[in-house]
Structure formats: structure tokens, C-alpha cells
Amino acid sequence: PSETGRVLSIQSHTVQGYVGNKSAIFPLQLLGYDVDPINSVQFSNHTGYPSFKGQVLNGEQLWELIEGLEANDLLYYTHLLTGYIGSVSFLNTVLDVVSKLRSINPELTYVCDPVLGDEGKLYVPQELVTVYRDRVVPIASMLTPNQFEAELLTGLGIQSEEDGREACNLLHAVGPSKVVITSINVDGNLLLIGSYLKEKGHPPKQFKIAIPKIQAYFTGTGDLMTALLLGWSNKHPDNLEKAAELAVSSLQALLQRTLNDYKSAGHDPKSSSLEIRLIQSQDDIRSPEIKFKAEIY
Ligand code: ATP
Ligand code: PLP
Ligand code: MG
Ligand code: NA
Numbered sequence: 001p002s003e004t005g006r007v008l009s010i011q012s013h014t015v016q017g018y019v020g021n022k023s024a025i026f027p028l029q030l031l032g033y034d035v036d037p038i039n040s041v042q043f044s045n046h047t048g049y050p051s052f053k054g055q056v057l058n059g060e061q062l063w064e065l066i067e068g069l070e071a072n073d074l075l076y077y078t079h080l081l082t083g084y085i086g087s088v089s090f091l092n093t094v095l096d097v098v099s100k101l102r103s104i105n106p107e108l109t110y111v112c113d114p115v116l117g118d119e120g121k122l123y124v125p126q127e128l129v130t131v132y133r134d135r136v137v138p139i140a141s142m143l144t145p146n147q148f149e150a151e152l153l154t155g156l157g158i159q160s161e162e163d164g165r166e167a168c169n170l171l172h173a174v175g176p177s178k179v180v181i182t183s184i185n186v187d188g189n190l191l192l193i194g195s196y197l198k199e200k201g202h203p204p205k206q207f208k209i210a211i212p213k214i215q216a217y218f219t220g221t222g223d224l225m226t227a228l229l230l231g232w233s234n235k236h237p238d239n240l241e242k243a244a245e246l247a248v249s250s251l252q253a254l255l256q257r258t259l260n261d262y263k264s265a266g267h268d269p270k271s272s273s274l275e276i277r278l279i280q281s282q283d284d285i286r287s288p289e290i291k292f293k294a295e296i297y
């Protein structure tokens, strides 16, 4: 496989700030990818602010863009990346997009962040859970759930790293050959759990990366994490632990910079959600110093 690729990224757009496509496009471009964004929504700012305004794309409008590309033979992609999706009709159209792209490139890698909620709270309509579980997970190449999402998709309660590894096994059995549970909370600290099938019929290779929790709340980090995992796992196709070390090391350097910048500006980082310093962290994205090491099970 090639070191780079052409990515179709179907995610949110915000005019101000970095979530969804705004936090995924720039890092993927820095890593050498061509990125074609489809904006599933265009909002003034992310939904964590007191208010927001903007437009939502529906499934028919998404399909119209796909037809426009197809009419000009522009539907060859190496990767599809999806994040937050707000309705069943839009998610069903995304399923059609996967089939269409695979009819043109059977090798298409579908990287799916199954955004359903966080910390015990759903932030999509309940009916999306079954669509993700029954129809999306089976066709995904790589899945990046958080702890709550991995629980919803497997029906397994995740209290320990062993539970996390078992959830990965259950997800592999349904489809994706790469699974990264981007964070589970164990004793107040964060643990990333990675798992991938190197050879068919063999047990998955599994690893963890410990991440000290920073006492602040960031937005856009989940979307950035999945984009970095796509970028690095494609460059290290048989070494997901290396890809995850690179992704976590970039992200943590960016979070430290974000925290320091807010503090120097006299803001209390605990008082509101922080906008990540994405552009200022370009060197940490292009060539991260690996400070977070994977421990292989
Ligand atoms: P999803 O995108 O599905 O919500 P998620 O809940 O794991 O996934 P985030 O909570 O945004 O997404 O976390 C993504 C990554 O960002 C984590 O794996 C972790 O590396 C990093 N991260 C986020 N918040 C913090 C924090 N307060 N301290 C340290 N790392 C953090
Ligand atoms: N998309 C939109 C429109 C949002 O408002 C948010 C968070 O508020 C996100 C995506 C997701 O951000 P994160 O990557 O932190 O999960
Ligand atoms: Mg989270
Ligand atoms: Na995630």
C-alpha cells in the first residue's frame, strides 16, 4: 500500500474552531494526504457553546454530491473517514456511499468513528445505535470508539483493560480488522486499547497506551485522534502500536500547547471547553517525538 492516499471525509464543519472536518483535514494534509471534505453540517461554532446557527445536510443532498463526482469519474478513494452523524437517513446514505466507493476501489479502507456519546450520555438519537451495530461495524475497516461507544456496540460493560480487550475481540468478530478504543477510564487515568488482526485466523495483537488525564475539557480531540490514526496506520499498516504511539504523542503535545496558551492568556482551563491549537501544533503533527509508548499484551 502507498504511504499516502486520497481521503473522502464526511464530517461536521464549523466556521470558527476545530471539530469534525476542521480538526481532521489539516493534519491529514500535513501527513501528505489529499483530503476531499463533505460537510455533513455547517455550523457557526461547535455545539458546546451556549448557542449555534447553521445548516444540516440531508441524505439526498449527500447522495447528490456523490452523483456529481461519479458523473466525472472522480470517485476513486483509498480511504473513507466518517465521524458524527446525526440521523438514520444520513447514516443509511453513508452505507450507500461505502458500497459505491468499494465498487470503484474494492480495497477502500473505511475508518469509522462511531460517534454515539460519551461518559454514559448518548448524543445521537437512540435508533442510530442499532444501525451502527448491525450495518456499519460489519463493513468498517478500522473502528475508533470510546469506552461508552464500545459498550453500546458490544453490549459488554467495560470496567477494566481486560474488558476493553474483550470488546475489541467481539468487534473483530463482526468486521473491523483494526479497533482502537481511544480512551477508557481506569482509576482516573486514561488508557487507549488497540487491537488488530495481522493474519486471518490468528488471535489479534493487542496493546495499551497510558495517557495521564489533563484537568481540562477539550473539543475536537476525538475527531483529531481518528484522523491521526488513519494517517499513521496507513503508513504503518502492520504496526498499529507504532501508529497509535505517533497519534497519541502528537495529540498530547497539542493538548499541552493548548493548555499553556490558555494559561498564559490568563484563562482558567477548567472554566470552559478549550479550542485546540491545531495550526500552532503543525510540527508536532508532521514529526511527533514519541513520548507515549505502547505496552504489548
Ligand atoms: P469520541 O470521538 O468517540 O468522542 P473519545 O471520547 O475518546 O472518542 P475524546 O474524549 O475527545 O474522544 O478523546 C480523544 C483522545 O484525546 C483521547 O484518546 C486522549 O488521547 C485525548 N484526550 C482528550 N481529552 C483529554 C484529557 N483531558 N487529558 C488527556 N488526554 C485527553
Ligand atoms: N461536531 C460538532 C458540530 C461538535 O459540536 C462537536 C463537539 O462539540 C464535535 C463534532 C465533536 O468533538 P470531539 O472530537 O471532541 O468529540
Ligand atoms: Mg471522550
Ligand atoms: Na473515539
Ligand code: MG
Binding pocket: 115, 222, 223
Ligand atoms: Mg467525539
